[in-house]
Amino acid sequence: MAKQAQHELTESPAQLEQFYREMLYIRRFEEKCNVAYRQGLVGGYMHVYIGMEATAVGWNDAIKVGYDYVITAYRDHAQPLIMGSDPVKVMAEIMGRKDGYSQGKGGSMHIYDVENGFFGGWGIVGGHTPLGAGLAFAAKYRKEDRVALCFLGDGASNAGVFFETLNMAALWDLPVIFIIENNEFAMGTRLEYHAADTELYKRGEPFGIKCERVDGMDVLQVRKDAQRIVDWVRENQKPYVVEIMNYRFAGHGAADNDRQLYRTKEEEEENEKRDPIARLEKILEERNVMNREKMEAIDEEISEKVEEIYEAAVASPHPDPSEVYDHVYCDMEPEKGH
């Protein structure tokens, strides 16, 4: 398992509060998405980030947002929220509305906010990993010192194209960090049933890529590891593989309504003790950074904000049917009609 953290608090109270706010913001936002899904306001597949918040928050704090590149799979609501994207546009996209980032043509699995360096939002498991390396390739080609964070799942870490990509990332010294989010499941298939070697960080070894396993449930530790690794990659212009141990509390997607098919209630309860938000709350309280009342006040404030985001997204119109042709091509009209 990942090393247990021994914290000296190096973060300022303001920073600690920021991490707390960001994680809570993701959690409340995702809970609201679940509500919207049950209300029929969201269709298709939707995958929330509940339980995994510390990973996105810790890594986001370690990069230069808007300069560095970030790319992930379909579990993609969290990153844009904390990268400064317009949350109404995120939720509107999840609801398929006109004010969404892709005007309703992407949906939950395909959120992009390129201005902030967020490149989505991809639905083919493993398929986005060469794209992440390609972003890093562009940085290297132009002799810029941007790094690319490419998040992927434990399930995606088996994909052939990921191994191809690791080889080229090492061969060409691409400044890309592959962050394998090991939440122990690929949909309903437990890690031991899908990976011959369950130490996924070792995916980097055959290519001589520096790699390690880290904890993903303690945001302070995540941030420290992330900063160290991002700095190393920026400095050394080489790839890195990180396996970050986290857990999703929710089902695989909103359509997964029988988690007992692949894990027990006891196991879930055991893992809920690792809740990254509760863990930070404990630290904040023990170190006298914040008392419970303050936390509750923050929660209330965030919940209200999420409510407003939800209202604004619901108020956004559906796209006009004529928009179906928009953006098939750049500067070119596709053929029209059935």
Place this chain on the structure above:
Amino acid sequence: MAAVLTEMSYRDAIRRAIVEELDRDKDVFVMGEDIGRYQGTFRVTEGLFKKYNEEQGEWRIIDTPIVEPGFTGIAIGAAMAGLRPIVEMMTMSFSILALDQIINHAAKIHYMTGGQVKVPLVVRGPGGAAKQLSAQHSHSMEGWYAHCPGLVVLAPATARDAYGLLKASIRNDNPVVFTENPGLYTTKGEIPDDPDFTLPFGKANILKEGKDISLIGYSRMTMLNLEVAERLAEDGIDAEVVDVVSLLPLDTETIFNSVRKTHRAVVVYEDWKHGGFGGEIASRIGEECFDDLDAPVVRVGGLNVPMPYSRVLELECMPKVDDVLASIYKLLK
């Protein structure tokens, strides 16, 4: 001022287009298997590694491992960040491995991002049968790609079109699949001496005017159709040769106008006849020109078998002049 013309091969025209665009724009680079030090399986990229990487000390001509999905994906990612990759497929048959990256990713990105991300990518390479490369190296992939919105699919038959369209493809912000029939590489044509010469997508050409029948094809089959037209002329039949050039977008207007004039159409394509792109052209003519037609639209396509190795069998698979003539005489009867 009329540009001076230089005669050169289809292969050299493609290379000239690549070199001019590499010189014009630092964001352009070439990536593929054995395209650098080895200079390309069909020698399209001859001399490029020496010029850019060795002499200029740049990283523009990039030899890749043999991993079509991986390097195509990296090229797409680089294109998303604003670079302009030219990916060479050693043969278009191998692009089958990269279908996920080309169809699931490149073709969808501008749409899925609501226009936030462009993919100025060119995927090019030899497509169709070369000589005795047998079943796994001889696919005509253009029809597969032309099925997919979001892509531009080009299959030029002449050196001039290859030159002008490849330059346009490199400068264009959409993902382009550009297929070069290996049988065309040594054919000659005249190229304008103008580094800014480009041609528009979605424009078919009438290579020979005629009034009796329209011979419609693309890539190497256009050359075949020109031969067929000569043979028909001997019998006093005046055929019009329509070179489709661009499968997606498709210039239906030029095709329909030709059929409205000649009242007869034969569509010739090297790909398997069943479900191939020629069927798309034929059905469009049927839908739009029914009243103009004096006879059913006929397709002449590749035999519906995997490409065999034996030269005798291989030649049997591809449409030949006599196959097209036979179908025409049947039509005219």
